[in-house]
Amino acid sequence: MTTTRTEKSNERDDVPRETSASTARALLDRVAASPAGKRILGEAGVSAQSADPAADFARLPILPRSDLARWQQEYPDRAGFATIPLSDFGRLGYHAGGEVDVAYAGRHGADVMADLFGRLGVTSSDVVVNTFGYHLATVAHVFDEGLRRLGACVVPAGPGNSALQLELFTRLRPTVWLGFPTFLWRTLTDAGSKDTSLRLAIVGGEFAPGVRRELHRQFGIDSRDFYGVSILGPAAYECAEKEGMHVTERMLVEIVDRDTRAPVAVGEAGEIVLTPLDHEYVVPRLGTGDLSRWLDEPCRCGDPSDRIAGVLGRVGEGVKVRGVFVYPRDVRSVRQALPADVEVALVVSRATDGGIRDILTLRVTPGKGPPPEGFEASVGEVFHDVCHVRLDEVTIVPELGTDSVLVDQREWEVAAP
Numbered sequence: 348m349t350t351t352r353t354e355k356s357n358e359r360d361d362v363p364r365e366t367s368a369s370t371a372r373a374l375l376d377r378v379a380a381s382p383a384g385k386r387i388l389g390e391a392g393v394s395a396q397s398a399d400p401a402a403d404f405a406r407l408p409i410l411p412r413s414d415l416a417r418w419q420q421e422y423p424d425r426a427g428f429a430t431i432p433l434s435d436f437g438r439l440g441y442h443a444g445g446e447v448d449v450a451y452a453g454r455h456g457a458d459v460m461a462d463l464f465g466r467l468g469v470t471s472s473d474v475v476v477n478t479f480g481y482h483l484a485t486v487a488h489v490f491d492e493g494l495r496r497l498g499a500c501v502v503p504a505g506p507g508n509s510a511l512q513l514e515l516f517t518r519l520r521p522t523v524w525l526g527f528p529t530f531l532w533r534t535l536t537d538a539g540s541k542d543t544s545l546r547l548a549i550v551g552g553e554f555a556p557g558v559r560r561e562l563h564r565q566f567g568i569d570s571r572d573f574y575g576v577s578i579l580g581p582a583a584y585e586c587a588e589k590e591g592m593h594v595t596e597r598m599l600v601e602i603v604d605r606d607t608r609a610p611v612a613v614g615e616a617g618e619i620v621l622t623p624l625d626h627e628y629v630v631p632r633l634g635t636g637d638l639s640r641w642l643d644e645p646c647r648c649g650d651p652s653d654r655i656a657g658v659l660g661r662v663g664e665g666v667k668v669r670g671v672f673v674y675p676r677d678v679r680s681v682r683q684a685l686p687a688d689v690e691v692a693l694v695v696s697r698a699t700d701g702g703i704r705d706i707l708t709l710r711v712t713p714g715k716g717p718p719p720e721g722f723e724a725s726v727g728e729v730f731h732d733v734c735h736v737r738l739d740e741v742t743i744v745p746e747l748g749t750d751s752v753l754v755d756q757r758e759w760e761v762a763a764p
């Protein structure tokens with residue numbers, strides 16, 4: 348397998364990491380195998396037979412996540428970056444905004460995921476509640492296949508319906524929970540009891556301040572975080588030490604300066620840029636919008652692989668709320684469905700009752716007349732249709748109080764307790 352092991356060119360700590368020549372050469376070959384990738388190489392003046400593949404790979408433009416749907420629409424037969432026909436993936440998803448979601452083709456994805464879940468502490472005797480959405484998204488299915496490949500038993504719970512989740516906790520006695528941390532926290536605190544069969548929570552999303560510590564303190568549940576982008580697969584995961592995340596062998600991870608787009612020095616925050624090394628969907632240099640930094644100290648677990656600090660925050664337009672990216676263009680779509688004379692802004696904040704749940708508030712300025720009967724509810728419906736996540740509140744305000752249509756007021760916690 349190709350490796351992401353990076354070559355440090357000398358002893359200094361502040362030298363940005365470089366992609367090895369052999370990795371870059373293999374990547375350029377694979378990028379050239381998709382129609383969008385071929386065009387990107389051509390426009391950058393880079394040949395797959397480059398004499399200096401690492402330097403040429405680094406010259407490829409970083410593709411903003413928000414542009415992916417556009418590339419996919421331009422080359423629909425391969426959704427832009429597929430190196431095999433779409434029907435050969437075996438499973439295709441589709442997201443609002445026109446993004447095609449590809450699973451790994453064949454059995455390979457299950458092997459990748461089985462390996463990841465094994466590293467995250469799942470064993471063949473576990474019963475795992477998978478609360479990722481099985482509907483129109485491929486990621487929950489790939490996780491499911493990986494867990495079963497590992498020998499674990501999967502409860503395909505999907506998201507939502509805390510009451511039913513609690514009921515199944517009692518009846519099926521799961522030992523591992525997989526999903527977003529805010530949802531687990533809400534479900535457990537709704538239970539009104541500290542007694543749970545869960546021993547481990549594997550979360551694909553940031554912990555709100557204090558949640559990780561409280562999960563352990565109040566419920567005795569250990570937790571592990573991992574990082575990735577659904578369409579490309581996992582990129583990094585926490586070992587038992589929970590001090591940053593080890594980069595997986597299957598993803599080329601770069602961290603670049605938000606302005607200059609050059610690799611950052613060790614310790615400096617920048618945007619995470621991903622290129623998958625073992626996927627049939629080869630998006631070169633996808634800018635995730637997530638911020639992180641390289642950690643330099645060796646991990647206490649003894650694994651010498653590169654580590655990132657986890658997600659420090661967001662750059663760019665997209666804001667991830669309850670696992671879904673919401674973009675300013677989505678908010679503008681919502682506005683277009685409302686009376687022409689109103690203005691809207693979406694504010695993402697944290698609940699004040701312990702600060703654990705994301706709160707989505709849509710501020711709406713009043714139109715010329717009084718709002719029609721049921722206005723707030725219908726705004727909520729429109730919002731859910733467009734953004735696939737529910738609003739908590741619609742507030743009518745005389746002024747929006749912001750120039751941006753999308754405001755993220757949340758603070759992030761990265762370090763383990």
Ligand SMILES: [Zn+2]
Binds near residue numbers: 586593647649650
């Ligand atoms: Zn470690």
